[in-house]
Each structure stands twice: as structure tokens, then as C-alpha cells.
Amino acid sequence: MDYTELSGKSVLLLGKTRSLSEEEFTRLLRLHGIEWTRTLASEAAMAFEGRMMNPYEQAESARIYAEGKIALHALEPLEEWLCRSIEPNRLLMSLKLSRDQERLVDFLANPYITDELFFKLLGLYDWQNEGFFDNDRNRDVTAAIIGRFYADPEKNHNVQYAMSGLAHLIERYGTDELIGAVAALSPIAKELNSPSERSVAGILDAMALHPQTPLEVLRKLLPSRAALLARREPLVLEAELMAGGEVDELLSQNPTLSAEGRTVLMERFPALIARNAVLSGELFERLREGFAAALAANPSLDDAMQDALAAEGENTVLQSLAANPSLAPRHASALMEAGTYGEYLAANPSLPEGLLEKLYSSDDPKVHARLAANPATPIELLYQLSLDRRFERAVKTNPAFGRHIQTHNIGWH
Missing domain, CATH: 1.25.10 (Leucine-rich Repeat Variant)
Structure with missing residues (x-):
């Protein structure tokens, strides 16, 4: 609505202003050549309803509406217009x-x-x-x-x-x-x-x-x-930050550490860099001998890197790979068929729902404990796991289960 047409006129205010003090409301109206009153409805060009109207104002509002001689509007849009016009x-x-x-x-x-x-x-x-x-x-x-x-x-x-x-x-x-x-x-x-x-x-x-x-x-x-x-x-x-102290260990775990930073810290923290750095082919090959298990946990592994690590067949490497969220589906299926990596696969947040359900059917307590904490575990399985006191706490602290409870407004004690 264009309130500039009210310039040089008077308006009736019923109730209280919301976003402006009455003093500020008066000041801003006058900058636009508008005056306001609370009683002279017959002389007002327009009327506005604010908040907390008293009985007299409510009766006045009803009378104005019934007579239809002047327009009756909500006050808040006028307040917003005044505020937007502030210099x-x-x-x-x-x-x-x-x-x-x-x-x-x-x-x-x-x-x-x-x-x-x-x-x-x-x-x-x-x-x-x-x-x-x-x-x-x-x-x-x-x-x-x-x-x-x-x-x-x-x-x-x-x-x-x-x-x-x-x-x-x-x-x-x-x-x-x-x-x-x-x-x-x-x-x-x-x-x-x-x-x-x-x-x-x-x-x-x-x-x-x-x-x-x-x-x-x-x-x-x-x-x-x-x-x-x-x-x-x-x-x-x-x-x-790189000052040779304890902070250096934390820096070596930061995926956004620069190549220059990795060079400085590589000698002291090679396993941490292998686990956390964003890997290039050159860096992968440099760390592969001696730190394969740490590399297998690195979420930036591409398919070729996973193939190379899986081909080694070393148990600790395959355990790390099973829990890696970037695990390729074909490796997930192969590790599932091997039958000895269920506990690690059950902790993997990127595992397909079908494989998670298959893991649940194993009835292995270690597998169930990991499933209870895995945010990818289907809600129906989490409900079932929560009935077992061994896994109840893990389910309740599972962020996916917490979001489900909040979203569906379900009481949970």
C-alpha cells in the first residue's frame, strides 16, 4: 500500500504500536507529513488497528467497520513502511x-x-x-x-x-x-x-x-x-600455529593442511597424515608402504586406491577399509561375503540399507553395538535395538534417532 497519500492528513490509531515506541512512531509519521489521533475518527483519513486494544477502542473499531466511511487497516504494515523509510x-x-x-x-x-x-x-x-x-x-x-x-x-x-x-x-x-x-x-x-x-x-x-x-x-x-x-x-x-608443540599433532589430522605443511609434519606424524590428508596418487604411493591400514581409513580414497589396498588382503587394512565411509559398493559386498568384517561394516555410515539389514540378522552383539550407533541404520532397526539394554544408550545418543524423535514429536525417556 502507498502510504504517501496520507501526507497532510490525520489517521486514527487504535491500540498500541508494536515495533516502534509511540514517540518514535509520532516522529516518523511527522517526517511524512502525517499526524495521528486516538479519538477523532470522523476527521481521520484512515484508521489503523494495533495490538492490545482496550474495550473502547474495540467498540470504535467495530463502529468504523460497520459504517464503512473510512478504511480500517492493521497497524503493523504502516510501522514497517515507516521503518523502511528511515534515513x-x-x-x-x-x-x-x-x-x-x-x-x-x-x-x-x-x-x-x-x-x-x-x-x-x-x-x-x-x-x-x-x-x-x-x-x-x-x-x-x-x-x-x-x-x-x-x-x-x-x-x-x-x-x-x-x-x-x-x-x-x-x-x-x-x-x-x-x-x-x-x-x-x-x-x-x-x-x-x-x-x-x-x-x-x-x-x-x-x-x-x-x-x-x-x-x-x-x-x-x-x-x-x-x-x-x-x-x-x-x-x-x-x-x-605450527610451532613444534602439541598443536602440530592436531594440524597433521586436518584434511585442509597444505602440501607444505604435510612436508614439515610428515616425519613426525606419517600415520595421521595417511589417515586424514586429501590424497593424491603420489601421496598415496608414498605412504602405502608402512601405513596401509591408516590409508584404508582415509575418506578421500578413490576406487583405484581401494582396489590396491584390498588386493593386499592384510587383515588390519581390510578392517579399516570396511569402516571407511567412501567404501565402494563392490568392496562392501566382498567384505560382507568374507564374513569376518561385520563389526567394521556395521559402523560404516555409507553402507546401503540392505547390507545393514543383513548385518542385523547376524545376531552378533558386536555388530549390533555398532549398528546402534550408526546414523545410517534404518529407524525400524534402531527401535528394535533400543529394546536391548546393552544397546539402548547407543541408540538414544544416535543423532539420526534423535532427529527422528524430534521430527515426529515422539516422547522418549
């Missing part, structure tokens, strides 16, 4: 000059301003050298950050009011802009400069592992979270 630079200058933190918080809680404006406004907020939930205003701003970017927060109503909510926000919905903005907030910026506050540890951990965390933030995390950064994919700051 960001004018608002920012106004808030900087007035230092009105209450007005700033109202805008941060407004869902209709753009993300770009939201981040600029967030940079103006004064946390008063306190934490995210140390006072009511800080709590409201923290809730506004989480609520704005967290999909369906109403399904997890506590997420906006818990420190873990910020960590979950970054893990699930993090972007370089969002993570950079959170890192710049004083409760986090202070911790990055001088680590001491354990309550924000989960937020920093999420930043260290997220693939879109800006490089400048990762550099600030380097002193306190080297071990997490070494696990991060894609790996960055490799040279800074």
Missing part, C-alpha cells in the same frame, strides 16, 4: 549527538530496520563495561541480537536469554559480518585482548571453528585457542 545517516547522527541509549535499544529490537543499519547501531551501544546479561539493558540488546538472526527463536524461547544462545547463533547462523560484529562488542573485545572471563568461552570456541570467522578475529583468538584453530576447516594461520 540511516540521519538516525545515526541523531543517536550519536543525543546519546539516548533507550532510543537506541528500541531500534536494535526493531525487526524492520536493515541488517546494515542494525550493525551500525550496535556499534553505538554502551555496554557500560559489563557482560551480556549483567543488567537489564544489556540483556535486552543481547536478546535482540540473537532474536534477529536466530531462525524460529520462539521454538527455543530460552535461547535469547542464555550465554549459550550467542554461541549457538554463531554456530548455526554465523556470517563474516555477524561474527565480526559480535567480536567487536566490548564483552568479547575485552576478552580477546585479555582472556579471563570463562562465561564467554563457548562464544569464542564457536568463532574459532566457524569457517566464516574473519581473519582478524582468528588472529586475536590464536593465543588462547590454538588447538581449536588447528582443527578448523578450512585451515588458516597454518604457519603461526
Whole structure:
């Protein structure tokens, strides 16, 4: 709807505004040459219904609708239109000059301003050298950050009011802009400069592992979270992390380790590199003698590499290959027919449903234990396995079973 036609006119407001304070609503209307009233329906060009109407307003709404002399609309679209028409630079200058933190918080809680404006406004907020939930205003701003970017927060109503909510926000919905903005907030910026506050540890951990965390933030995390950064994919700051200590072992397990990094670490951790590196034909042949079992567990094996390892017929190699999620179907069938690798095949998350069902029929407790934990195991089999106390816990902690329970809203104790 084009609300510009209301310029120079008056509108009737019934009920309360939702996304704007009444003062801000008045200010924005006047910028468009519109005034509002609560009583003079006969002189109003249009009427709007807001939230929490009192009995008098409800009666007035019914009368306006019955008479049909003026149009009656929901207020929220008008509020959204007003918010979309805000001139960001004018608002920012106004808030900087007035230092009105209450007005700033109202805008941060407004869902209709753009993300770009939201981040600029967030940079103006004064946390008063306190934490995210140390006072009511800080709590409201923290809730506004989480609520704005967290999909369906109403399904997890506590997420906006818990420190873990910020960590979950970054893990699930993090972007370089969002993570950079959170890192710049004083409760986090202070911790990055001088680590001491354990309550924000989960937020920093999420930043260290997220693939879109800006490089400048990762550099600030380097002193306190080297071990997490070494696990991060894609790996960055490799040279800074490689310092000859325990972190090197973690780096050798990172599939995104550079060729130069592998060369440096190969002598100390050849088996870990064999198991985790993205394999080329040259690297495969280099590691094949002496580290075949580790290679057999590497998910980047191609068919030719699997053929070469299977042809060796060595038991530990075939065990690793059986559990490898990249196992070729023909090798899966051959290992199944061999009859001695069921326990390892049962742990393989890429095994076809038919083979998993065949493994279940073996009645081997070791095989059943692996099937209970395998997210590829059919739900019907997981239900059957859950009836056995030996496997009940594994089934309940199986992520595929957990998703099934949540999706179908099934109570489970």
C-alpha cells in the first residue's frame, strides 16, 4: 500500500504500536507529513488497528467497520513502511549527538530496520563495561541480537536469554559480518585482548571453528585457542600455529593442511597424515608402504586406491577399509561375503540399507553395538535395538534417532 497519500492528513490509531515506541512512531509519521489521533475518527483519513486494544477502542473499531466511511487497516504494515523509510545517516547522527541509549535499544529490537543499519547501531551501544546479561539493558540488546538472526527463536524461547544462545547463533547462523560484529562488542573485545572471563568461552570456541570467522578475529583468538584453530576447516594461520608443540599433532589430522605443511609434519606424524590428508596418487604411493591400514581409513580414497589396498588382503587394512565411509559398493559386498568384517561394516555410515539389514540378522552383539550407533541404520532397526539394554544408550545418543524423535514429536525417556 502507498502510504504517501496520507501526507497532510490525520489517521486514527487504535491500540498500541508494536515495533516502534509511540514517540518514535509520532516522529516518523511527522517526517511524512502525517499526524495521528486516538479519538477523532470522523476527521481521520484512515484508521489503523494495533495490538492490545482496550474495550473502547474495540467498540470504535467495530463502529468504523460497520459504517464503512473510512478504511480500517492493521497497524503493523504502516510501522514497517515507516521503518523502511528511515534515513540511516540521519538516525545515526541523531543517536550519536543525543546519546539516548533507550532510543537506541528500541531500534536494535526493531525487526524492520536493515541488517546494515542494525550493525551500525550496535556499534553505538554502551555496554557500560559489563557482560551480556549483567543488567537489564544489556540483556535486552543481547536478546535482540540473537532474536534477529536466530531462525524460529520462539521454538527455543530460552535461547535469547542464555550465554549459550550467542554461541549457538554463531554456530548455526554465523556470517563474516555477524561474527565480526559480535567480536567487536566490548564483552568479547575485552576478552580477546585479555582472556579471563570463562562465561564467554563457548562464544569464542564457536568463532574459532566457524569457517566464516574473519581473519582478524582468528588472529586475536590464536593465543588462547590454538588447538581449536588447528582443527578448523578450512585451515588458516597454518604457519603461526605450527610451532613444534602439541598443536602440530592436531594440524597433521586436518584434511585442509597444505602440501607444505604435510612436508614439515610428515616425519613426525606419517600415520595421521595417511589417515586424514586429501590424497593424491603420489601421496598415496608414498605412504602405502608402512601405513596401509591408516590409508584404508582415509575418506578421500578413490576406487583405484581401494582396489590396491584390498588386493593386499592384510587383515588390519581390510578392517579399516570396511569402516571407511567412501567404501565402494563392490568392496562392501566382498567384505560382507568374507564374513569376518561385520563389526567394521556395521559402523560404516555409507553402507546401503540392505547390507545393514543383513548385518542385523547376524545376531552378533558386536555388530549390533555398532549398528546402534550408526546414523545410517534404518529407524525400524534402531527401535528394535533400543529394546536391548546393552544397546539402548547407543541408540538414544544416535543423532539420526534423535532427529527422528524430534521430527515426529515422539516422547522418549
